[in-house]
Structures are given as C-alpha cells and as structure tokens.
Amino acid sequence: MGQTASQLGEHTSLVVLPLFAVLTLDASAGELGVLRAVGQAPILLLALFAGAWVDRWRTRTTMVLTDAGRALALGAAALAGLCGLLGLPGLLALAFTVGALSVFFDVAYQASLVRLVERDQLVRGNSLLEGSRSAAQIGGPALGGALVSLLSAPIATASSALFFALSFLSIRRIRRDESLPERRPAHAPRVWRRIHEGLRFVAGAPALRTVCLASAAFQFSFAAMMTVYLLFLPRELHLSGTVVGLALAAPGPGALLGSLLAARLPGRFGYGLVLVCAAALGDGVFLCVPALHGSSAVTVAVLLVAGFVFGTGSQLVNVTVMAVRQAVTPDGMQGRAAATITFVGMGLTALGSLLGGLLAEQWGLRTGLLVTAAGMMLSPVVMAVSPLARLGRELPTAPSPVLGRRLGKR
Known part of the structure; x- marks a missing residue:
C-alpha cells in the first residue's frame, strides 16, 4: 500500500508540476523544458550516492524519510501557491527536491524486497510491486490532470503531498525485522570507494x-x-x-x-x-x-x-x-x-x-x-x-x- 501511494504521488506530481508552470506561472516552452530537466537531473547526480547510502541503512528508514520530505516539500509549495508566493525559481527548487528524494526512495524500495522476502518469492513480489506501479502510472497522470482542470494547480499539488503522507504512514507500520546488510565499522570506506x-x-x-x-x-x-x-x-x-x-x-x-x-x-x-x-x-x-x-x-x-x-x-x-x-x-x-x-x-x-x-x-x-x-x-x-x-x-x-x-x- 505504501509503495502504491508513493508511486501515485510521484506520477501525479510529474503532471501537476509542469501544469502548474504552464497554467499558473505562464511558463514558456523553454522554461518548461528546464523544469523537466531539473526534475530529472538527480538521476545522474545522485543515483550512485543513493546506492551507497541504501546499502548502509535500513530501506524502511530511507523510504519513510523520503516520503516525509516529499510530503512536506509539496505541502509547502501548495500553500505558497495558494498564497500566490510560488514563482518559477521556487518551482524549480521543488522539482529538484522531489526528484532527488524520489531517487533515494526508488533505490531503497528496489533493495527492500530482498531483505523482506525469501529468495523463491522474488518474482512474485516484484510482480506485485510492479503491478501497483503500473496502476499508478495509469491513474496518477489522469488524476493530476483532472485535479488541475477541475480545481487548481496548488490544490493538485496538495493531493500529491497527501499521497506521500499516506505512504509515509503505511511504510512506518511495517513490523518485519530488517537487518542491515553489513555492519558499519568505525572507519567505514569513503563514499567514492563504495560507489x-x-x-x-x-x-x-x-x-x-x-x-x-x-x-x-x-x-x-x-x-x-x-x-x-x-x-x-x-x-x-x-x-x-x-x-x-x-x-x-x-x-x-x-x-x-x-x-x-x-x-x-x-x-x-x-x-x-x-x-x-x-x-x-x-x-x-x-x-x-x-x-x-x-x-x-x-x-x-x-x-x-x-x-x-x-x-x-x-x-x-x-x-x-x-x-x-x-x-x-x-x-x-x-x-x-x-x-x-x-x-x-x-x-x-x-x-x-x-x-x-x-x-x-x-x-x-x-x-x-x-x-x-x-x-x-x-x-x-x-x-x-x-x-x-x-x-x-x-x-x-x-x-x-x-x-x-x-x-x-x-
């Protein structure tokens, strides 16, 4: 449930933020391209660091923290939008923040299944996870577009924050023990070495x-x-x-x-x-x-x-x-x-x-x-x-x- 809610929030925001720029801020095509690029940049900039981080921390902790961060960032942006205080620079910062946190969440959830299920259940577990992500890919963009059209871009942004909050609450309830894959020595290898x-x-x-x-x-x-x-x-x-x-x-x-x-x-x-x-x-x-x-x-x-x-x-x-x-x-x-x-x-x-x-x-x-x-x-x-x-x-x-x-x- 948590992963589904998180994916809904992510795919909803992928539609809502560009529509916010176009409909509310009257962004040009070039500005919209920059916004999309800024949101995708964390994949190149942070993916390797995210992998090094996840291998030293519990995936549940990483997913909970990133969900909380995305919920707070989008909630603050929605409030600023309703007050007319969110401009394009703020939207660019929001896109990068959400993109960066999504990189960490995605790497953690891919690694989490191995620590939670037996080896012979990997295909079935991945099938269920990817099925929920597919449902989010169908419903997220449609929901985001509908909310922007029927209500407003700031309220649609708030809906994305709500999905991440639901994911945060759901993943926090996971009670199955998850041991760290390796002990962290006093002098752990540098991040570049781990990468x-x-x-x-x-x-x-x-x-x-x-x-x-x-x-x-x-x-x-x-x-x-x-x-x-x-x-x-x-x-x-x-x-x-x-x-x-x-x-x-x-x-x-x-x-x-x-x-x-x-x-x-x-x-x-x-x-x-x-x-x-x-x-x-x-x-x-x-x-x-x-x-x-x-x-x-x-x-x-x-x-x-x-x-x-x-x-x-x-x-x-x-x-x-x-x-x-x-x-x-x-x-x-x-x-x-x-x-x-x-x-x-x-x-x-x-x-x-x-x-x-x-x-x-x-x-x-x-x-x-x-x-x-x-x-x-x-x-x-x-x-x-x-x-x-x-x-x-x-x-x-x-x-x-x-x-x-x-x-x-x-």
Missing part, C-alpha cells in the same frame, strides 16, 4: 553488465522515439488531443498484464527466453506505426494495440530483470547495483531526446519514427547474444567465481 565498488561489481558480473547495456540501448532509443512519436500523432496522423491521450495511456493496462505474466512465464519457459521474446515483441511493435496514415478507426485501433503490447512486453522485461538482478546481487550490494544500473540505463535519455528532435527536423517525422523504433531493437539483440539469454527456469544464485564462470560459459 567504485558498486560500479566494479556490476561491470564484473556478466548478467548485470548485460542488463546495463540493454537498458542503456533501450532508454536512449526510447527517448528518441518518444520525442518523434509525440509530434507524429497530432501532426502526421492529425489525431485530436483526446485520442493522443488514449494512445499514450495504452501501455498502462498492458503493464498490468505484464506484471501478472511475469509471475508465471519465467518459471515455465525460462528467464532467458522470456526476456528476449518479451523485449523483441514489446519494442518491435512500434515498427508498424510509421506505416499508419490518417485518423481512421483502424489507425486508432492499431495505436492502442501497439501501446498495449509495448506495455505488456516492457513490464514483463522489467519484472524479470529485477528478479534476476536481485538474485545475483549480495544483500550488501543491492542498493549500489540498482543505482548503477539506473545511472547507466537512464544516463543517455537526454541525448536520446535531442537526437529524436534532430531526426524529426532533418529526416521528417515518419522516417525519424522508423529509425528510432528500429533503434529500440538493439536492446533485445544485446540480450539475445549475452549470458542472459541462456538463463533457465531457476534464478541464478548470488555472484561467485563459480557463477561468473557459469554465466559466462557458451
């Missing part, structure tokens, strides 16, 4: 190294594709705002299905086969979109089906990859492994978005969409030629010299 240990661990584990490369390839190409896609729908297909919204929301229900399938398919067909097939199907479905013309019912149906299939495949990959990562990572390295993969995987998204815009301008929307959609296929190709593709029906064990040889053997 280096995390980077070296991920780089040295064949399965995790592949996850990093596949994630980076996907996130870079997906960012480029979405930049073109958001222009392609209204300008090339001449779709209304309502239909565009439906197309963008279509991956949400698919993600719910993907979360459910992730609890069953890997154990039946093998983790490697499921990863490669789900990634190829989910990413490849967008290759058909550039062939669409006009705003007919067939076009809309294809877009909805494509979004649904993409959401299903992507979430199936997300849950399965998370279970593999958690299984091959020792408890004392969970936070740093998650943070390193986030840092590498998400680090190129800004460049991907810039590339998408450049391709749309130079080559046109249809060609740009085809090229960027084809680029997304790099991710399943990377997995198909890696040790990940050879994983069977059982999760691998925590890394050791034996595991390294087994995963690396052809």
Whole structure:
C-alpha cells in the first residue's frame, strides 16, 4: 500500500508540476523544458550516492524519510501557491527536491524486497510491486490532470503531498525485522570507494553488465522515439488531443498484464527466453506505426494495440530483470547495483531526446519514427547474444567465481 501511494504521488506530481508552470506561472516552452530537466537531473547526480547510502541503512528508514520530505516539500509549495508566493525559481527548487528524494526512495524500495522476502518469492513480489506501479502510472497522470482542470494547480499539488503522507504512514507500520546488510565499522570506506565498488561489481558480473547495456540501448532509443512519436500523432496522423491521450495511456493496462505474466512465464519457459521474446515483441511493435496514415478507426485501433503490447512486453522485461538482478546481487550490494544500473540505463535519455528532435527536423517525422523504433531493437539483440539469454527456469544464485564462470560459459 505504501509503495502504491508513493508511486501515485510521484506520477501525479510529474503532471501537476509542469501544469502548474504552464497554467499558473505562464511558463514558456523553454522554461518548461528546464523544469523537466531539473526534475530529472538527480538521476545522474545522485543515483550512485543513493546506492551507497541504501546499502548502509535500513530501506524502511530511507523510504519513510523520503516520503516525509516529499510530503512536506509539496505541502509547502501548495500553500505558497495558494498564497500566490510560488514563482518559477521556487518551482524549480521543488522539482529538484522531489526528484532527488524520489531517487533515494526508488533505490531503497528496489533493495527492500530482498531483505523482506525469501529468495523463491522474488518474482512474485516484484510482480506485485510492479503491478501497483503500473496502476499508478495509469491513474496518477489522469488524476493530476483532472485535479488541475477541475480545481487548481496548488490544490493538485496538495493531493500529491497527501499521497506521500499516506505512504509515509503505511511504510512506518511495517513490523518485519530488517537487518542491515553489513555492519558499519568505525572507519567505514569513503563514499567514492563504495560507489567504485558498486560500479566494479556490476561491470564484473556478466548478467548485470548485460542488463546495463540493454537498458542503456533501450532508454536512449526510447527517448528518441518518444520525442518523434509525440509530434507524429497530432501532426502526421492529425489525431485530436483526446485520442493522443488514449494512445499514450495504452501501455498502462498492458503493464498490468505484464506484471501478472511475469509471475508465471519465467518459471515455465525460462528467464532467458522470456526476456528476449518479451523485449523483441514489446519494442518491435512500434515498427508498424510509421506505416499508419490518417485518423481512421483502424489507425486508432492499431495505436492502442501497439501501446498495449509495448506495455505488456516492457513490464514483463522489467519484472524479470529485477528478479534476476536481485538474485545475483549480495544483500550488501543491492542498493549500489540498482543505482548503477539506473545511472547507466537512464544516463543517455537526454541525448536520446535531442537526437529524436534532430531526426524529426532533418529526416521528417515518419522516417525519424522508423529509425528510432528500429533503434529500440538493439536492446533485445544485446540480450539475445549475452549470458542472459541462456538463463533457465531457476534464478541464478548470488555472484561467485563459480557463477561468473557459469554465466559466462557458451
């Protein structure tokens, strides 16, 4: 419940804060771009530090503190907005603060499951967590937009604060003991050394190294594709705002299905086969979109089906990859492994978005969409030629010299 409320608050705020800037502060397109960039900057700036922090503290403590911080920050911003005291500089500071706290929360919740459930329950646990996140991805933006439209941006901001407060209260009630993954000696290693240990661990584990490369390839190409896609729908297909919204929301229900399938398919067909097939199907479905013309019912149906299939495949990959990562990572390295993969995987998204815009301008929307959609296929190709593709029906064990040889053997 706590994670669901937190995800609702996060996804609601991702819509509310930009709308606050546009509707209340009359921000320009450039100012809105800066606001979004400031909110995303903590991923690059703080993800590795968050991993080093989480591996030395109880995840429950980290999640409670970050929820409280986000609730207080958004609550104060809502009050300032109602009083007409919140300007763009304050909104930028708010976006960075919420983004920074979200980085710490996300790393902690990814590491928490390993400390709370048995190893054979990882896939089921991740399936439930990712299912709740998918529901938040569907309901959060819709709720945020509705609250801004029906009430006001400051009140919508207050609603995000309320979700984080609910998450804070819920996670505080967790009574299951969570031991620290490692003792903190009097002379603990410096944070840079701990970050280096995390980077070296991920780089040295064949399965995790592949996850990093596949994630980076996907996130870079997906960012480029979405930049073109958001222009392609209204300008090339001449779709209304309502239909565009439906197309963008279509991956949400698919993600719910993907979360459910992730609890069953890997154990039946093998983790490697499921990863490669789900990634190829989910990413490849967008290759058909550039062939669409006009705003007919067939076009809309294809877009909805494509979004649904993409959401299903992507979430199936997300849950399965998370279970593999958690299984091959020792408890004392969970936070740093998650943070390193986030840092590498998400680090190129800004460049991907810039590339998408450049391709749309130079080559046109249809060609740009085809090229960027084809680029997304790099991710399943990377997995198909890696040790990940050879994983069977059982999760691998925590890394050791034996595991390294087994995963690396052809």
